[in-house]
Amino acid sequence: MIDKSKQGPTVMRNGDPAVRSIVQAGIRLILEQQTPGGAYPASPSFSAYAGYCWFRDGSYIADAMSAAGHIESAERFFDWCSNALTSRTGRIRRIVAESLAGRPVAGDQMLPTRFTLDGAEGSDDWWDFQLDGYGTWLWALAEHSARHDRPLARWAEAIDLTVDYLSVSWQRPCYDWWEESAQHVHVSTLGCIASGLASIAQSGLIEESLSERAASTAHQIRRRVQDEGVQDAHLTKWLGTDTVDASLVSLIAPMNFLSPHGPLSAGTIAVIEEQLTVDNGVHRYLADTYYGGGQWPLLSCFLGLAHAASGNRTRAHELLEWAASTAGANDELPEQVDHHLLDTDHLQPWNERWGSSASPLLWSHAMFIRLAIALGLPYDTADLTPAPTAKESAK
Template identity: 25%
Template sequence: MKANTSIPNLNLGLVGNCSYSALIDERGSVVWCCLPRFDGDPVFNALLDPSEQAALWAFELEDFARSEHQYEPNTAILRTRLYDSQGQGIEISDFAPRFWSRNRTFRPLTLIRRVRVLGGTPRVRVVLRPRFDWGRHKPEVTRGSTHIRFVGPGQTLRVNTDAPIEYILSETFFVVDRPLNFILGPDETLTGGIEDTARAFEQDTAAYWRHWTRSLSLPLEWQDAVIRAAITLKLSLFEDTGAIVAAMTTSIPEAPDSGRNWDYRYCWLRDAFFVVRALNSISEVATMEEYLRWLNNVIVRSRGGHIQPLYGVGQEEQLPEAILGHLAGYRGMGPVRVGNQAAEHFQHDVYGNIVLGAAQAFHDHRLLRRSGRAEFASLEAVGEQAFRVYDTPDAGMWELRTRARIHTSSALMGWAACDRLAKVAATLGLKDRADHWRERAETIRERILREAWSEERQAFAESFGGRDLDASALLMAEVNFIDPRDPRFVATVDALEKSLSDGPFMRRYEAADDFGKPETAFNICTFWRIDALARIGRKSQAREIFELMLRSRNPLGLLSEDTHAQTGEMWGNFPQTYSMVGLINAAVRLSASWDTVI
């Protein structure tokens, strides 16, 4: 029987617990969920499979009329309400358990779905169709009195439920006249009753997230937006190793039918640094501590040599890129890719992102384990590599596959590595090393100011001796390379607004790449623009653009990678950590002070 599915869109909610995640659409259908980890097999894949064979988990309301969904405030619990034409309805509560138990964080590979009646006698059918091996394998199904098992290659899933098993297996409509509970997870027997377990897990999960959000240091304005962004960033942490993924999806096109379809379910060192920095700005340092565990492994194993721009969440170096031809892709806009060739690239900004990500651990007295001289010695090896390669061609931060240049953004991060090492050395009382790294930072600084400046464009260009413009030049102020009131930086902002802005939105660069010129605006670039405008004194313009970006979020407050300037539609992988980082940074920079109201 065919499931009632609408055209896929990114009005999705994210639930998760730092072990796995699931994306749920406006009608309460699970359309994406990878197990046993973020970059694993999507056991629900309807987001990328428009066929009748799509793997999804839906609660279909007979005579469906409308739906609405929202998060339980200050939590990662999602509520979806479905109504029929007579006003009868149900509410679906979705969450992944996460709470403290026995002095540790309990975060099982479990999705809990609770259904309650809102009014009347609504009829519902449960469409529960997991698949394995990227949708190629239909599982063997077995049943018990209160559970269903889905047996596939490499993993078996079990759904424990107090709903009628026969109706679920036959996908038959039935009257919902009492609360129903569904617990999807590993093939394990519950230790307690189904309803009792689901209720207790929901209460404890809600309490965990409310306690977590309560500890945040929020700006006065836009608090709900910042809380939602912060929870989303937290859910992007794979807590077992400390890796932070760039997004939960693969192959959502950056623009319609563009072919710019990539797998973002991995840990980019650049993106992870900005996630850590954004959360630190609102006093959430636990994520940084987890990430530093993962990052330290990368640093030590590199032995002062080449470091990849990204790795798998388990530190996998090999992420071979392949196209899955049996999946049509998001709205039929393939290809669907798994793996990412960018792991093979040379992107020299990575060394600066490592040092920037690690530097706070030498200065912050709140941390359970501060870094010291041993960690500094390992970090110096990264700095030496940064200095060796800062003025050599690379793929750049945008991972250009067929063009290598000496990118300004890469040199800028090389400067940041040396500058932060000098500051760390001073904190550790190592005067000779502080002098050494200050000298190297100044060497790079002079080269950038001299060779990245374009007299023709009256702006810092995207490469040494080049003339093309790139929004990454805006990072010069963010990493404190240049005074934002410096006439050269102000002129660069003006030039970028003229060449890369589509109204309030901003594209990444102006030169054509492997796929031509970018069609959509890259959200983080728009947020960099907001930050730069605020720094140079154009705060009212920055606030105006920020308010528009807030309206560009989906109804649940989430952002993808890109925004189409003409249609306002979201494109690119989702939810994009870079975009949620920009939201937090902008709110913190632009908000009025708490002193104005207390």
């Protein structure tokens, strides 16, 4: 268990202008950093992230921008995803055909989790075989369509490819959200896939046979999770274990895999609060050593979204306040902070290899925006046009 005896950082009230300032800064940052082709770089200043866009991170960023009313930004990202998929149509069709024939391709031949900003695949080694992001992009697309009454025809081919790819691949072990533990089938991954498939099937805007295939696969995944991914009335980190991971709360909200008012949601929230939350900062999982096992603002926001959806808005406000307290210069939110480290011996080696924690992290800003909007906190939408780049200013 985590030692909860230490006090965390002083928090601010979320009615404070500082919270609204962070929301505005996050929207502006995302608009400034998005490429003309639609990619959202994970972090502009962290070496391993700057030149890459993840389907996972990007989909949550697009959802936040959609919720904030920036329709064009979200749709440019969906275009980027669509182009990444349709440019690999032959590869995806081969993966599907081989899987259906009982000859699934090796993990290094599956689609990667991240792409360069122009949609190419990176040349450096990475923990690439991850499935959750492809489900998350379907979910974000369906949410956006429903939120703004937008048609899906422009992404029809990419949707078809994604449904087929996930329908034959969802049972395979792969890396999790954190690019670890590739030998397991992760419950967060399954939930993201099922949410994406179910959401796109329920849109009523795709071809009937494709919708039926997506819905059927989502139903199979739900049964698998119920049978093998639940222990002691809570979701588990992967199938067949009793440990937990903070990414699980995303399946309550915003992913809607679980009913927010059901007993499984209540049990999952309770165990994440008990095992992984200290002074409102949330760890990934108990055995985490990355950056010494720090606390992640985006995970506090995910937990806040789960609480808000289940009706505990007071707790959601507290979690948003903690995330706001981690902001640095220019209201920038980091990937994680070194409060209540789980393994202090790993912090110095991490800093020597990578430097300080990635900041700003666009995904952190996205989840802060998303929780603030879910709580109905006001923010000024005026004057959020991206500042000109140095190159543009010189013209």
